[in-house]
Amino acid sequence: MMARHGEQMAVLTIRYEGDPILRQKANKLPKVDGSVRALADDMWETMLAADGVGLAAPQIGLGRRLIVVRVPAGYGGEDTPEYTFRLANPEIIKAFGRQTTYEGCLSIPGWIGEVPRAESVTVKAVDMDGRQIRIKASGRLAVVLQHEIDHLDGILYTDRMTDMSTLQKVSEEEFEKVAE
Numbered sequence: 001m002m003a004r005h006g007e008q009m010a011v012l013t014i015r016y017e018g019d020p021i022l023r024q025k026a027n028k029l030p031k032v033d034g035s036v037r038a039l040a041d042d043m044w045e046t047m048l049a050a051d052g053v054g055l056a057a058p059q060i061g062l063g064r065r066l067i068v069v070r071v072p073a074g075y076g077g078e079d080t081p082e083y084t085f086r087l088a089n090p091e092i093i094k095a096f097g098r099q100t101t102y103e104g105c106l107s108i109p110g111w112i113g114e115v116p117r118a119e120s121v122t123v124k125a126v127d128m129d130g131r132q133i134r135i136k137a138s139g140r141l142a143v144v145l146q147h148e149i150d151h152l153d154g155i156l157y158t159d160r161m162t163d164m165s166t167l168q169k170v171s172e173e174e175f176e177k178v179a180e
Contacts, residue, residue: 009041013061014050014107016108022058026065032088032126036128042060043067052179054067055067068087071144075140088126093124096121098117099116109175118146120136
């Protein structure tokens with residue numbers, strides 16, 4: 001990742017459960033411009049520094065519909081390539097099937113729980129060049145996209161859990177395997 005015109009990218013402060021911004025619906029971005037790209041770069045740096053695979057703008061205290069995602073190759077034991085996205089105004093337009101996986105969240109550190117999600121989704125969004133794109137995702141990438149888009153609507157993964165007995169405190173190493 002290159003710094004912007006000699007600027008350092010910033011690692012921003014992640015907000016935790018209990019912060020009211022995490023429960024608010026984020027505002028649509030009117031356009032993707034240099035400030036949005038700079039924010040996406042800072043969010044990317046923040047996500048990597050926290051060993052996450054996704055980050056939504058509300059998690060850094062901004063009510064904007066912007067997410068960053070980096071699902072490493074083979075994440076979750078799947079034989080998949082690496083996926084990286086910086087998405088403005090993402091929305092799920094199709095969802096199929098069902099899967100239940102363990103999720104964690106950078107805004108609820110140290111805890112994981114089983115969450116039912118769609119097996120595959122189609123997401124419509126705007127990329128950092130201002131182009132409308134569609135992403136067809138399944139497996140772990142579909143989970144990460146659903147998780148991050150939920151943040152834009154004020155929803156935490158614990159709200160989606162159907163069996164709260166699966167919520168458990170885990171070691172930092174275990175948490176990093178599923179933190180979104």
